[in-house]
Amino acid sequence: MYFNLSTRGSGGRRATSKEVAAEAGVSPATVSNAYNRPDQLSPALRERVFEVARRLGYAGPDPLGRGLRRRRTGAVGMLYTDRLSYAFADPAAVMFLEGVSQATEEAGLGLLLIPGGSLGDRDPEAVRGAAMDGLVIYCMAEDDPLVEAALDRRLPAVLVDQPERGDTPSVGIDxxxxxxxxxxxxxxxxxxxxxxxxxxxxxxxxxxxxxxxxxxxxxxxxxxxxxxxxxxxxxxxxxxxxxxxxxxxxxxxxxxxxxxxxxxxxxxxxxxxxxxxxxxxxxxxxxxxxxxxxxxxxxxxxxxxxxxxxxxxxxxxxxxxxxPHAEKGVKAGRLLISQLRGEEASRTEVLPTRxxxxxxxxxxxxxxxxxxxx
Amino acid sequence: MYFNLSTRGSGGRRATSKEVAAEAGVSPATVSNAYNRPDQLSPALRERVFEVARRLGYAGPDPLGRGLRRRRTGAVGMLYTDRLSYAFADPAAVMFLEGVSQATEEAGLGLLLIPGGSLGDRDPEAVRGAAMDGLVIYCMAEDDPLVEAALDRRLPAVLVDQPERGDTPSVGIDxxxxxxxxxxxxxxxxxxxxxxxxxxxxxxxxxxxxxxxxxxxxxxxxxxxxxxxxxxxxxxxxxxxxxxxxxxxxxxxxxxxxxxxxxxxxxxxxxxxxxxxxxxxxxxxxxxxxxxxxxxxxxxxxxxxxxxxxxxxxxxxxxxxxxPHAEKGVKAGRLLISQLRGEEASRTEVLPTRxxxxxxxxxxxxxxxxxxxx
DNA sequence: ATGTTTTGCTGAATCGTTTAAGACGTTATC
DNA sequence: GATAACGTCTTAAACGATTCAGCAAAACAT
Structure with a gap:
């Protein structure tokens, strides 16, 4: 029986599900079920697990452990032409992001803005190493190495305002x-x-x-x-x-x-x-x-x-x-999400202009x- | 010797480092070193590993596996008062985000926008399950359950335009x-x-x-x-x-x-x-x-x-x-980053107004x- | 020729979960 | 009264990587 209250604050190691399990005298699987499948264990035990978790300062399953096992992160990435901070200075990009975020939020997904670095030396590490389930690639040059790196991940993706590539769905205007x-x-x-x-x-x-x-x-x-x-x-x-x-x-x-x-x-x-x-x-x-x-x-x-x-x-x-900037974002987001759900998405959408x-x-x-x- | 070229596109399973190792006739540790510590193996072997990786369609270490082991994701989260899409419609929030993204991008970190759901039924699942190394909590109500959930993660954090809490650094104005x-x-x-x-x-x-x-x-x-x-x-x-x-x-x-x-x-x-x-x-x-x-x-x-x-x-x-909206964002981002680096950060910053x-x-x-x- | 360092690689443990499959006791079904 | 079904919980195997201690061979020093 080991407490861990000293770790309040940003320091200290967090308790793991295994520790909670040990302390509560159950198997790790049961702790997992307590969080993920309430119907798989008695309400009483579930409550007890939570109680122990609280005492040990366990705030629920670690996203990385879970993500690794489940093969999914709950976030989609977004790749932008230029430095991220420029995107926020560009009203059109902001409206686009507004649309994307609307779509992702509806689906309960996070939106991960991937740092590209300045255009001079684009660093593919970030896009290679970003934890995400899919990504929208916005306004990138057709020969940008980051696009290559992103596509290499073989994640569901959608291209926006860019030339089509392979069979990746895309949205844009004429x-x-x-x-x-x-x-x-x-x-x-x-x-x-x-x-x-x-x-x-x-x-x-x-x-x-x-x-x-x-x-x-x-x-x-x-x-x-x-x-x-x-x-x-x-x-x-x-x-x-x-x-x-x-x-x-x-x-x-x-x-x-x-x-x-x-x-x-x-x-x-x-x-x-x-x-x-x-x-x-x-x-x-x-x-x-x-x-x-x-x-x-x-x-x-x-x-x-x-x-x-x-x-x-x-x-x-x-x-x-x-x-329709915002709509473009919504469309892109939805297109990506439907891919994540395994639905076969339409290939290309061309939005109207006026x-x-x-x-x-x-x-x-x-x-x-x-x-x-x- | 097994190829995997059929998985081009979003379908199909990606190759793992272990498979690359097997195909190249080296240990997984060597593959890891090829990507993370070039000085730990001969250039020739490294090149051979990359060559095999390319052939097998291995695009580098999986972020989740790596993240789990390294205990770090390369992204910081951001929690907003309201629905994410509203943030993009609010010029002040956008300027703040511009600042935050500038700071995170400098550090090569991703910026994860966490979905909160509409204010009615805030869903703490997203903030509990978001893969991130730290987060900035922006303009939230002091009794918002999401703040509680976020702080429970015991991640490095910084509060912006909010009451102080515990020993979490904060930035704001008078x-x-x-x-x-x-x-x-x-x-x-x-x-x-x-x-x-x-x-x-x-x-x-x-x-x-x-x-x-x-x-x-x-x-x-x-x-x-x-x-x-x-x-x-x-x-x-x-x-x-x-x-x-x-x-x-x-x-x-x-x-x-x-x-x-x-x-x-x-x-x-x-x-x-x-x-x-x-x-x-x-x-x-x-x-x-x-x-x-x-x-x-x-x-x-x-x-x-x-x-x-x-x-x-x-x-x-x-x-x-x-x-100074943007500066507030930069400050918040930097404060968070210095925490991630283990530096002891200043407690509170009050920015000037005019x-x-x-x-x-x-x-x-x-x-x-x-x-x-x- | 011997001892010491360096180089280059491997074995095995570990990170924190989830999830089939199964065990076990209880209750419903015929 | 046997069998099936169910509810609860456990075992054990992934998931995909990193890291550290260690080991053999090569390089160097004496």
């Missing part, structure tokens, strides 16, 4: 179509000179204008597809997309967007419209215009992507591509006299 | 002092009739005006302290805080804030100033005023709490109490003729 729609909106308004403020094209992006080869071989699918969508629209208007300046940002922040837009607006001839790959960047573009005393939309049209809440509150309110017209886009100034707009 | 400062700002401007839009006072809050007993026995420390701070300031101005209406919200959303403010503004006599416990709620209060065609600040002063980014962009910009004066507060209209303001 980036190319959405971008095309956004650009066509501008060509229809009569714009002829565009600039693109782009998200990262490859993980090791250094920022700056991207040449056509770089555009072609972007390893982030979303960026590549959106670029393609923009280009298609431009071509459709009889223009040549190759000449269109594309400034690649390294972070999805208003600051980076501002810098990019400033670079583009310094060009001659100056574009009359900016195609921006995210609202975070677009907010920065608005700021750039403001600093140049170039009024939006009169002097410059801007169309964003994502439709984050701040887009509607911006001055002027931002014309942008809406996409161009939201607000105040940041009008015909170019050159056309005003032609009666299109006043 | 809620009472900050609230008092906010309220004193208004009393100094000459306001005499106040309304309080309050965050939840207890987990099972139903919303509505809270009587004095309810205010007294609030189990969320932040709410209780802020209420106390407001009251102190009011008393200091020679008024009686007991008469001040306090409307308790159930969620920290603009919608709830609007509803609360509407209820308060319908009172007679109508308060000239609103003390609001969060900016999310305050944004809703502004909306309520707008709907009543009551202009802020001329007809109503509003002071918030948190200084979320949207506060500065609101119309009018919100006077509010700034607090009242940020913006456009939502002016003297009450009654005083304008007296020359104070125009």
């Amino acid at each position: 980036d190319e179509g959405a971008a095309r729609t956004a650009a066509e909106h501008l060509t229809r308004l009569g714009h002829r000179r565009f600039g693109v403020v782009s998200l990262k094209l490859t993980p090791n992006a250094t920022g700056g204008f991207a040449d056509s080869q770089r555009r072609e071989y972007a390893t982030y699918r979303s960026s590549r597809s959106r670029l393609k969508g923009y280009a298609t629209a431009i071509s459709g208007a009889g223009l040549s997309p190759g000449e269109m300046p594309v400034y690649e940002c390294t972070e999805n922040t208003p600051e980076d967007g501002r810098v990019a837009a400033e670079a583009i607006l310094a060009l001659h001839p100056r574009p009359t419209a900016l195609l921006v790959m995210s609202d975070q960047l677009a907010l920065g573009a608005l700021e750039a215009a403001r600093r140049r005393e170039l009024s939006v939309p009169e002097g410059l049209s801007v169309v964003g992507f994502d439709d984050v809440p701040a887009a509607a509150r911006a001055a002027p309110p931002l014309t942008t591509v809406w996409q 161009l939201v017209l607000r105040g940041s886009t009008v015909p170019p100034a050159e056309l005003w006299s032609e009666g299109g707009w006043s | 809620d009472e002092g900050a609230a008092r400062t906010a309220a004193e700002h208004l009393t100094r401007l000459g306001h005499r009739r106040f309304g309080v839009v309050s965050l939840k006072l207890t987990p099972n809050a139903t919303g509505g005006f809270a009587d004095s007993q309810r205010r007294e026995y609030a189990t969320y420390r932040s709410s209780r302290s802020r209420l106390k701070g407001y009251a102190t300031a009011i008393s200091g101005a020679g008024l009686s805080p007991g008469e001040m209406p306090v409307y308790e919200c159930t969620e920290n959303t603009p919608e709830d804030g609007r509803v609360a403010a509407e209820a308060i503004l319908a009172l007679h006599p109508r308060p000239t100033a609103l003390l609001v416990m969060s900016d999310q709620l305050a944004l809703g209060a502004l909306e309520a005023a707008r709907r009543r065609e009551l202009s802020v600040p001329e007809g109503l002063s509003v002071v918030g709490f948190d200084d979320v980014p949207a506060a500065a962009r609101a119309a009018p910009p919100l006077t509010t109490v700034w607090q 009242l940020v004066l913006r456009g939502s507060t002016v003297p009450p209209a009654e005083l304008w003729s007296e020359g104070g303001w125009s």
Whole structure:
């Protein structure tokens, strides 16, 4: 009969189920049953086991021991493009996480945010060593070694906003179509000179204008597809997309967007419209215009992507591509969970997008006299 | 010699280190060493082990087996007041998480978001069964059974924005002092009739005006302290805080804030100033005023709490109490990590706050003729 | 040639559970 | 009265790794 009360606090070793069993004079199996299958033992004994457990400071089965035996952890992992802390600074990612967490919480699962390290030296150890039952892989570059490492685990997984891989289910949007729609909106308004403020094209992006080869071989699918969508629209208007300046940002922040837009607006001839790959960047573009005393939309049209809440509150309110971030998260989570349950999941889900017209886009100034707009 | 290539994909059993060992003709200990202590075996053999591992589809040591043996998981948990998905909808919580994730990522640790379930029936199973090396407990009610369950695990922990407990380190702000400062700002401007839009006072809050007993026995420390701070300031101005209406919200959303403010503004006599416990709620209060065609600040002063980014962009910009959300997260994370490293951590950290004066507060209209303001 | 250290590997115990399968006494069934 | 069924509890074998003491051979020193 050995007590263990001294271990209150974070120090000291916790009691094990075996010790509880010994102290209560039963077998370990019975202790296990007390916690996991109340119907397998008499209520009286169960109570006694709990009583002893309390006395010994045993707070229930150790998750690792249990997990090892049961082959399941009760948590799903989430892998993000970049440093974890950046995810929380990106409204779109936060909304996505909101959706994922909703799905996982419904299922009683934990959500394990896996540290990737900075993009420079991604450390696969964390994803190799993370205790999880499955994972959602969000917005990663198609050649990111972490994706490889993650998939190697052979866990149930779902890819989000990424190229398909093997038979892993995926959810995403039609980036190319959405971008095309956004650009066509501008060509229809009569714009002829565009600039693109782009998200990262490859993980090791250094920022700056991207040449056509770089555009072609972007390893982030979303960026590549959106670029393609923009280009298609431009071509459709009889223009040549190759000449269109594309400034690649390294972070999805208003600051980076501002810098990019400033670079583009310094060009001659100056574009009359900016195609921006995210609202975070677009907010920065608005700021750039403001600093140049170039009024939006009169002097410059801007169309964003994502439709984050701040887009509607911006001055002027931002014309942008809406996409269902939270729903994407919920879908991804559910898809993963149904795999965990062994159900055969649908292969791929493409969620709808919608161009939201607000105040940041009008015909170019050159056309005003032609009666299109006043 | 047995291959296992058929298990590509999520199905199939993964190879174990023992199988790799057998196939490579070495002992399991050697396989382990190949992964964990490269210096313990010849480079040639190590390469051979990896080669066999690759062939067999062995992606490195199983996290659970390893975790069990090593007594450590490589992840820290995070426990939140409410449903996880709500955390992502609350900018303050998101900033806090940003900080925590920064700290954990630096240390190469995962961040496990523990599902609590809805507040009604909190399920302690998840916190009992979560595989983690330590946890941060954020903004929980002092009588929440989940806190008890979490502390019972005897893991290293840190409490955030919560009453101290035992010798668990904690980080927070001086809620009472900050609230008092906010309220004193208004009393100094000459306001005499106040309304309080309050965050939840207890987990099972139903919303509505809270009587004095309810205010007294609030189990969320932040709410209780802020209420106390407001009251102190009011008393200091020679008024009686007991008469001040306090409307308790159930969620920290603009919608709830609007509803609360509407209820308060319908009172007679109508308060000239609103003390609001969060900016999310305050944004809703502004909306309520707008709907009543009551202009802020001329007809109503509003002071918030948190200084979320949207506060500065609101119309009018919100006077509010700034607090270092992200830094709080970093501090909490670091405090936890230093415990994990066995370092004796400081007991308690109180972070600074600051009242940020913006456009939502002016003297009450009654005083304008007296020359104070125009 | 002998003693000592180093290198490279293995055997066996251990981490804390869960879970088939089975033992044993009691009660229901025909 | 035999048999089946049941309720309760136990035995023993996993689950997948790590770690420490130890051992043989090789390298080095004397």
